[in-house]
Amino acid sequence: MKGARNDPAVAAAVFVLWALLALFVIYPLAMLFARVLTDQGGFTTAGLATLLTDRHQIRAFFNSLLLALMVGTAGTVLGFLFAFTAARGRLPRWLLTIIDAAVLLPLVSPPFTTAIAMIFSFGPRGLITYDLLGLKGVTVYGLASTFSSEVLTFFPIAYLTLRPLLAAIDSNVEGMAFSLGASRWRVFRTVTLPLTIPGLANAFLLLFAASLADFATPLILAGNQFPVLPTQAYLQITGLFDLRGGAILSLALLLPALAVFLLQRYWVSRRYYVTITGKGAGHTPFDSISPTVRAVLLAACAAIALVVVYFYLLLLYASLVVALGADHAFTLRHYRVIFTDGWKAIGDTLIIAGLAMPLGGVYGILLGYLVTKKAFAGRRAMELVAMINYALPGTIVGIAYLIAFNEAPLELTGTALIIVACYVFRYGPTGIRATVALLQQIDKSLEEASQGLGAGSGATFRRVTLPLIMPAFFAGLGVVFIRSMTAISATIFLVSIGWTLITVRILENITELSLGPAAAFSVLVVAIVFAVIALIGWALRRFRAPGAMPMTSLLGG
């Protein structure tokens, strides 16, 4: 490794990155704390005290934890079910592709899609509750619907965490146990499951964090009876114009979010027994599941996949009829609406996503490369700081940006820049992680071989390292773009008359009860995102020479 001291280019890059991190990560967070802990120039804990004594807010806090706990548990179980079936079910390729697609849909959708589909299905005039079962006066809002909707939205994260882990378990270990006389169930219980436990813990924590931070689903579905922190913080700011109150509420989210992040990163992830190399382990030397079990697993997966597919078809249908539940005549009027009235939101979103994508991609591989391959003071700290905005719930980041960039000299509210910066520093870290993971897989002898053949460090980077980490670059591009199209929790605080986003328009449509345009917007976003994923997939195949490492599970963040 070469130090920053004898490489001016590295020193310059490190300096610029630190400046950016200070400005867009540390400074906003510091301002958030300052706003909470000061009042008219003096230090005060009065704000915190109010929070701790307000029963309504305490309820929101515990509701958030309860919901996250439930979603974490159920989502992990569901994710494991899918991962195990995919890894051990000896499924034909086409079936795997279908399962993958159905499972990935929720991950790449705008945040309200399952929530809208829940209302369409189980609302007072819902397809299932009213039309099918004839129930009247049903209320869809509350814990049950929020929980189901979040589980369906987030369980793919667990699937993506667990599937490579299960695939990487050396099948000979299971075969060995089997040959020692253990039954299939016993092999599963005493070998497969224990080897997966760190992965299960990891998946649980990721889901816990996702649910804790989720803003969109509870906003639509939780209703008055089940307040949670992110929505309370939002309502405090937009409804009561109480920025400080919102800041205090968002900080209440910080503690559990931080605990989960540290636990996930520094405890669970170091306890893996199985190394995921990206290289598939050999085939299981015995049928690790019996035909009956296989059929049951497949049926369970198919049922859940069908629910997901049903939700999305329903959304498509709703976008093409006058009013779902009332008038099912075919119409394109909702699409006309979004392409006329909604055109500004579409244009703005595409511009912002288009700007954030390359910036986030470059930021990801640059920082990932520097912290893995170059020795400079504080590189661990840099990696950690870079992860902060990624790990924190969007509500915190959004409110922090709102507070920090509202006044001169850094008055950025109302500009596209603030939204772009938010996306780059919030979703660019996916690229950082992908880069670090890829670089750690690349044997150092490759770079030594290049060096031995006469290449200097610059030529080695350009000719060997860079081509090998291109997949991480594209992954970074993809994630930043997708999230720029679908995110809302942070940026809802940052939109303005000048710059708005599709997701914000969807929310407005829902609150105005124009569900048709909301559905049309959602369909459009899903279509654009799928097109971009296809494009990135094509680029990955083009730039990934045979033999390079496969990049999977990149959308899990």
Add this chain to the structure above:
Amino acid sequence: METIGVQVDGLSKRYAHRVKGEIYAARDVRLDVRPGEFLTLLGPSGCGKTTTLRMIAGYEKPDAGRVLFGGEDVTDLPANKRNIGFVFQNYALFPHLSVFENVAYGLRVRAQANDAIAKSVGDVLALVGLAGYEQQFSAQLSGGEQQRVALARAIVIRPRVLLFDEPLSNLDAKLRVQMRQEIRDLQRRLAITTIYVTHDQEEAMAVSDRIAVMHQGSVVQEGTAEDLYHRPASRFVAQFVGRMNLVAGRVESVAGESVQIAALGTQVSARAPQRRLTPGEAVQLIVRPESVELLRGDGGPLRATVVSRTFLGEKIEYVVRCAGEELQAVRYNAGAGDLIPEGAAVCVRFAADAVTVLAEPQA
């Protein structure tokens, strides 16, 4: 290109070990590789041979000592300025580049013209028997083919020194024998000074002009394969290079090159080591299994019983008990009638000039 020698002058490298504290991976290693010579560093894993090789290549910085290429001190030169060809144990082929581009890599770095590169790469691929493989990728190649690409990539730049780090350990036994012969032939043809690292003594003997045996970071003996095999300087070398019987004895008389030793209840004549022996001194005798002759019947001074027999096709390995000690013996298979059954009484005779007194004094 002029062929140069390599001098390694007191190279040392220390590591902080988690359990043992600070240890020497290499300790005052001295080597003098003559121009065009094939020298092998032989030793068990952890003996410091790879560390030494990597310091010669410039991949590791020594804590002390110098590396000289043709008299020029290259100790402070990074690997990319040393003009070396290095073949890695895992081949380290660039997975994103074709065979052609892998081999062309060093030439592209040297900014050669495209047609010159195409010619050089074509020539060297033909040389290693991979003509027609240009557009393949490493993932599509067998282990032996990958090995040849790695070799082609290393020699195409016409390196001053060729370095091999256990290049054959990932190949199966048959291929290993074939590849080591090819490496040796190629090295002779190109006359490139070569340093080769292996833990396989047979491989070392097959390819090398000279072998340096390493143990615990130091070179313990240097010489031709015959030197090491017949005149091991220490018990370690004797055990590591080939198999042997170690027999305790006592010096009876010394007469020039030859000594008489009391051992196995009789008198054995042996070759004397470099140092002086005094009558009455306790010594260890080294007898290689192939020098232990087994004669049917009981017509000799050394009577023995066959304890076990291992049939290996071309040869048969016996263990016999003789004066309370177990000796290993190897006989070439002369035919089915030549086998001696287990439990049979035999006579043991040592081939003339085959018994050596271990040079190391008894502790």
